Amino acid sequence: MKRAESVTFGSSGLDRAAHLRGDPAALDRLASDAAARCLLMWRGKLLLGGDGLDRLAWVPLGHQLIQSGPGGNTDSPVFLGLDDDGAAVFGHDISNWQAVGLDTASVGAFFDKSEQQHPDLPPGEVFVELRRVMTRLTPREAELAATAKAISGWHLSHQFCARCGERSEMVQSGWQRSCPACGGQHFPRTDPVVIMLITNGDDVLMGRSPGWPEGMYSLLAGFVEPGETLESAVRREVLEEAGIPVGRVDYLASQPWPFPASLMMGCRGEALARDIRVDPAELEDAIWVGRSEMMQVFAGEHDRIKPARKGAIAHFLLQNWLADTLD
Structure with missing residues (x-):
């Protein structure tokens, strides 16, 4: 099918740079670059901005919500790859944040139209259910959003070793979980x-x-x-x-x-x-x-x-x- 990859979330040619996932020194250098950026996620929702919530909202790797804020499904930012400008892009989950006083009744529902504004983020940047906005994003942002959401969800459901039941650890910059007890290695599933x-x-x-x-x-x-x-x-x-x-x-x-x-x-x-x-x-x-x-x-x-x-x-x-x- 000639138009196969024009489907939403289809390949945008993102360089996932898998060879860097096990190279902490290289990732540290990339993360320290001013152009490096991170997409925040909260309870399955992604941070979006723009007049029509039509773009991903990025934060620097040094943002307090990454360095000392509430954690979530990912122990540290997951390396998503290198964007076209060569900058490293990451995704990080902060689902432990308690959205006190905000509408959360429909979070997790099939049709979730609610939006949550974190007090430490700029006005207009809110957590939104991806189904609502997936057709508004560029192909590259749609691929990044799908990747970040899927890998975060995998970490949520695979925090314990399937072989021995002990809690596993995030390794390979988020693309693997390792069990310190039995040595089991677990990889994202699709x-x-x-x-x-x-x-x-x-x-x-x-x-x-x-x-x-x-x-x-x-x-x-x-x-x-x-x-x-x-x-x-x-x-x-x-x-x-x-x-x-x-x-x-x-x-x-x-x-x-x-x-x-x-x-x-x-x-x-x-x-x-x-x-x-x-x-x-x-x-x-x-x-x-x-x-x-x-x-x-x-x-x-x-x-x-x-x-x-x-x-x-x-x-x-x-x-x-x-x-x-x-x-």
Whole structure:
């Protein structure tokens, strides 16, 4: 797919400089440069600024929230890589900060519209849920945001050794955890997920999960199981969820999805039948939607279905399907 990497969070060509992760002296030199900068995170949210919250807000490595402020999922800043100007960029979690007096009731919810202003940060720089703003960021900032959020989330859920249960330590500038008790080494994980554009003629298969907002439909998706190819996962998931057998399957594009740490692998498949048999444990509903009807959906003129969320690979695949630009 020619436009594969134009998907939100797609590769911007960031130099991750992995060879520097185990070189403390080199990282210290980079961190001491005035151009070095750090992205702060708080309870899964990222620090943003700008008139429309359309840019990442960076702080210097010497900022008090890094040097002596409340910590969080990361013991010290995680080295994200080198930006195009050669400056080192880092991410650091301060989730132990207690946002006293601020709206935190919806933090962690699927649709979190709240914003939190830290008293030690400039007015207008607030912690925001990434789903809200992901399409406003440049490709580079979107990649940095996804990377920082995913690695911070991994540290939150992997603070203890999976082999012996002892608390592990952050090493390799955040890209590894080491157990001092048994010597176990643990690395960031990414869960593979297939998301499928299943078509039959000019119709595409759409489904909705229980609890989704009214009118929200999307492409079917599911986790790839151990020992399974992408093609097999597509066929199994569609058959399990909607009772539709699938023939040919082709890979289209992938998207890092840091909610919390998935790699969405977009595929298209040809349905061999049309009769839908929904598994209620997986889906609330599944329907065939025609091309002209989907155009109404994308125009916001459909009386039942809302368009897929902008920035998600489902929206990207459907948009390219409508434009006949999948190849």
